[in-house]
Amino acid sequence: MRLKTIYLSLLLLPGLAIVTNQCQNKNQPDCTYAYNPRFTEIQWTAFKFISRAGVNGSFQEKTASATESAPTAGDVFRNMSFTVNTDSVFTNNPNRDQKIKTAFFGTLANGALISGHVKSIDSANQGKAQIELKLNEQTHLVDFAFESSPEGQFKATGSINVGDWQALPAIAALNKVCEEAHTQDGVSKLWPDVNLQITTKLDSTCK
Secondary structure (H helix, E strand, O other), rough: OOOHHHHHHHHHHHHHHHHHHHHHHHOOEEEEOOOOOHHHHHEEEEEOOOOEEEEEEEEEOEEOOOOOOOHHHHOOOOOEEEEEEEEHEEOOHHHHHHHHHHHHHHHHHOOEEEEEEEEOOOOOOOOEEEEEEEEEEEEEEEEEEEEEOOOOOOEEEEEEEHHHHHHHHHOOOHHHOOOOOOOOOOOOOOOEEEEEEEEEEEEEEEE
């Protein structure tokens, strides 16, 4: 009798798995997403002092190429190109903003613009992407991790070292004009690595 019960249970397991999977799929919304430039923010965090205190900022002016609506957030951004106007840098400190514009971006080749292209991205609502980033007439790939909610809240994060773009002299120039603000325990320091975060709200249509 016990063997018969076990045998019947084994027979029922595949059917139970199918039913469970179907129920889970029904609970997952069937959505289509589209890019809306109005909600896009490009934020960055640089680091000063030996203790690596964060300095947050953003770029207020940016443009992106049109893309088609898609069933996943990743597909929305596939092959997207964009440009950033570095003169729109904003740190909530006008004096610091001007120093960044002149001492950092002003010493780079074609420093008025940062441009990029989504080289690859997972066809999913969470995954990895590679963005081809052009700065100081140098182009390199940057790894990003991204995630998006069913409602279309999208966030991608990555980090760069501006030395890869031959921008260490610009870092030194900015550190020089900000020496007093960058000095802690007698040492003036501005780190070359910068964290990046891109957020937006995708238009979503769910069934």
